[in-house]
Amino acid sequence: MAEHTFEGFTPELVDFLEDLMDHNNREWFHEHKDLYEVDVRGPALSFIRAIKPHLHELSPHFLASDK
Structure with a gap:
């Protein structure tokens, strides 16, 4: 398995x-999606x-998914 850094x-x-807190709307997010x-x-x-x-070392119940 490849090691991820x-x-x-x-x-x-x-x-x-912080900007999202001040501009929490779809239009602002869409305009700044590249930054996201x-x-x-x-x-x-x-x-x-x-x-x-x-995660397995901590608990077998923890799962990580990058979906």
């Missing part, structure tokens, strides 16, 4: 979430893929 979350993720993909979804999927092999 997680580089961490960036300040841009926090910036995106790069700053939120991408790092979150990397985290899930990196932690997935180790």
Whole structure:
């Protein structure tokens, strides 16, 4: 199984979430979806893929899915 690396979350993720709190509507999100993909979804999927092999050590009941 290939080892996945997680580089961490960036300040841009926090910036995106703060902006989303101020503009929580479809139009704003649609206009900023590219930032979501790069700053939120991408790092979150990397985290899930990196932690997935180790979840079994914590509990067999934990599941990780990047769907």
